[in-house]
Amino acid sequence: MGEVIVITSGKGGVGKTTTTANLGTGLAKLGKKVVLIDTDIGLRNLDVVMGLENRIVYNLVDVIEGNCKRNQALIKDKKYETLFLLPAAQTKDKTSVTPEQMKKLTDELKEEFDYIILDCPAGIEQGFKNAIAGADRALVVTTPEVSAVRDADRIIGLLEANEIKKPQLIVNRLRPDMIKRGDMMSAEDVVDILAVELIGQVPDDENIVVATNNGEPLVGDNSLAGQAYMNICRRVTGENVPFLDLEAKKGIFSWFKKK
Amino acid sequence: MKITDIFKKKSSSDVAKDRLKLVLVSDRASCSPELMQRIRSDIIEVLSKYAEIDMDGIDINFTQMDTEDNATGTVPALYANIPIKNMNHNVK
Numbered sequence: 001m002g003e004v005i006v007i008t009s010g011k012g013g014v015g016k017t018t019t020t021a022n023l024g025t026g027l028a029k030l031g032k033k034v035v036l037i038d039t040d041i042g043l044r045n046l047d048v049v050m051g052l053e054n055r056i057v058y059n060l061v062d063v064i065e066g067n068c069k070r071n072q073a074l075i076k077d078k079k080y081e082t083l084f085l086l087p088a089a090q091t092k093d094k095t096s097v098t099p100e101q102m103k104k105l106t107d108e109l110k111e112e113f114d115y116i117i118l119d120c121p122a123g124i125e126q127g128f129k130n131a132i133a134g135a136d137r138a139l140v141v142t143t144p145e146v147s148a149v150r151d152a153d154r155i156i157g158l159l160e161a162n163e164i165k166k167p168q169l170i171v172n173r174l175r176p177d178m179i180k181r182g183d184m185m186s187a188e189d190v191v192d193i194l195a196v197e198l199i200g201q202v203p204d205d206e207n208i209v210v211a212t213n214n215g216e217p218l219v220g221d222n223s224l225a226g227q228a229y230m231n232i233c234r235r236v237t238g239e240n241v242p243f244l245d246l247e248a249k250k251g252i253f254s255w256f257k258k259k
Numbered sequence: 260m261k262i263t264d265i266f267k268k269k270s271s272s273d274v275a276k277d278r279l280k281l282v283l284v285s286d287r288a289s290c291s292p293e294l295m296q297r298i299r300s301d302i303i304e305v306l307s308k309y310a311e312i313d314m315d316g317i318d319i320n321f322t323q324m325d326t327e328d329n330a331t332g333t334v335p336a337l338y339a340n341i342p343i344k345n346m347n348h349n350v351k
Contacts, residue, residue, distance in 0.1 A: 146275050146282075153283050182270025189272065193279055 002033075002110040005117050005236070006135035008159070010151030012122030014143045015172040018208060018217075019229075020119040021049040023139075026219035026233030028083035032114040035074065035084045037106075039131040040121040041096060044088035051078060051215020052085050061089035061096045063105065070108070079216075084113075094126040099133035106134030115236075124158060132159065138167040139199060139236075144174060144185040153194055168199035170232065175204050176247040187243075200232035203246045284321045288335035295320075302339065309347050316342035 007020045017040075024036040037060065038046035047053040058073035063086065077083035089096065109116045118135065121127035132138065138159050142152040152169070159167045171187040178184035187201040205225035211218035219229040227244060234241045269277075285295065299319045306312055317340070324336035 146279050149279055150282055150286065154286065157287070179272070182272050185272045185275055189276055193276065193283065 002113045003115055003137060004106045004110060004135045005115060005137045005139060006120050006131050006164075007117065007139050007141060008120035008128065008131065008155055009122065009141040009148070010124065010155040011142075011148045014141050014148050015202070016122075016141050017045050017049050017119050018212065019139070019141050019170060019172065019202075019232075020046060020117055021217040022219040022229040023233060023236065024083055024085075024115075024117050025050075025077070025080065025217040026230050027115050027117075027236065028077065028080035029220050029230075030233060030237060031082070032237070033082045033112070034115045034117065035086060035109055035113045037086045037116065037118045038088040039097075039102070039118050039127060041088045041127065042090065042093045043121065044090050046119045047075075047085065047087045048215060049212055050085055050217065052087075053215075056087050059087045059089040061092050064097050064101050070105075094121070094130065097130050099129050102130045103134035124154065128155075128158075132162055132164060135164055138164045139170055140167050140196070141170045141172055142190060142194075143172050144179075144187070144190055149185075149190055149193060156194060156196060167196055169194060169196045170200040170202065171198070172202045173204040174201055174246060180247070198243075199235050200228060201243055201246070202228040202232075281320070284335060288321050298337075302341070306341060310343045311345040311347060313342040313344050316340070 005023075007016050007023070009016050017038075020036055024034045027034045036046060036050070038044050039060070040046075041061065044059075047056060052075050055075045058068040060073070062068045063070050063073045074084040074086055077085070106116050106118075116134075118131045120131035140152050140155055140159075142148045156167050169191060171190050174187060175184055179186045187198060191198045203224045205223055207218055207221075207223040208225050217229075218226040219233065220226055224244065224246060228246075231241045231244065285292070299317070302319060303312060303314075303317070319337070319339045319341070321335050322338040324334055326334050
């Protein structure tokens with residue numbers, strides 16, 4: 001029986017889609033059978049981050065409406081045999097799907113996959129309600145900014161009100177240099193304020209931009225962000241992995257680069 | 260960093276933390292700034308019947324407080340610091 005995980009944040013632009021892509025790819029790398037669902041109907045993006053935009057024939061709304069068989073809409077990843085994407089529809093809107101239909105779909109997929117990962121749209125309206133309907137577990141992505149943390153707090157409240165207990169937090173785009181000089185909240189600061197469990201801290205890394213340009217998630221490579229995402233994947237599977245020392249690692253890598 | 264920097268104002272991350280804590284308290288208590296303003300003016304109005312209040316020193320806000328049994332974590336609490344200049348003894 002698989003697990004349904006929703007990646008959510010409240011605020012837009014904090015890295016939900018990038019996190020979803022890297023989490024899915026990393027879990028497939030660990031040998032798990034994974035399906036990613038883009039629930040951002042009308043504003044789909046997970047397909048381009050995964051580099052699968054040219055292979056879309058059917059989408060989530062087609063599956064829900066019965067225009068195709070479920071497996072016809074699942075796109076196999078370029079690299080990993082056990083990784084699939086169910087893209088969002090681009091020409092419909094969030095009301096094309098109901099929370100009940102989403103729950104039914106994820107319940108079916110649970111029979112076949114180890115992990116069903118849902119990329120949630122920004123906001124707290126219909127799209128959010130659809131995305132969380134069938135979720136067993138939630139990962140909340142935030143950045144160390146007042147606006148993003150505030151929205152994360154609201155989302156955590158809504159998740160708990162919807163019986164998704166103990167959401168876990170990913171603090172994205174951390175800059176150790178700024179934290180050190182007191183101009184950015186650290187992951188610990190954010191965790192103190194939100195009072196939830198931390199499952200990942202991801203540094204602000206240029207390699208993410210390059211990876212997104214190429215449509216290839218960087219999880220598991222030598223970059224700091226790649227390692228941070230791989231660690232999150234391990235923690236998702238229940239492994240106890242210590243947090244990266246973002247500062248120390250950076251030092252070593254810049255030393256290698258200079259050589 | 261210079262030694263004089265120690266005496267300088269708080270770092271921006273501390274400012275961010277303080278602002279966040281305050282805004283989250285009112286978010287969690289679902290209390291809008293307008294409602295807060297009404298509570299504040301009502302409290303002042305009532306107290307003014309009995310005492311002369313130092314308007315500049317008033318500090319009324321929501322804060323978080325541990326519950327007595329400590330089981331449910333924290334609950335919102337109203338915090339009020341209202342300096343009094345003079346007691347008004349000729350109340351009818």
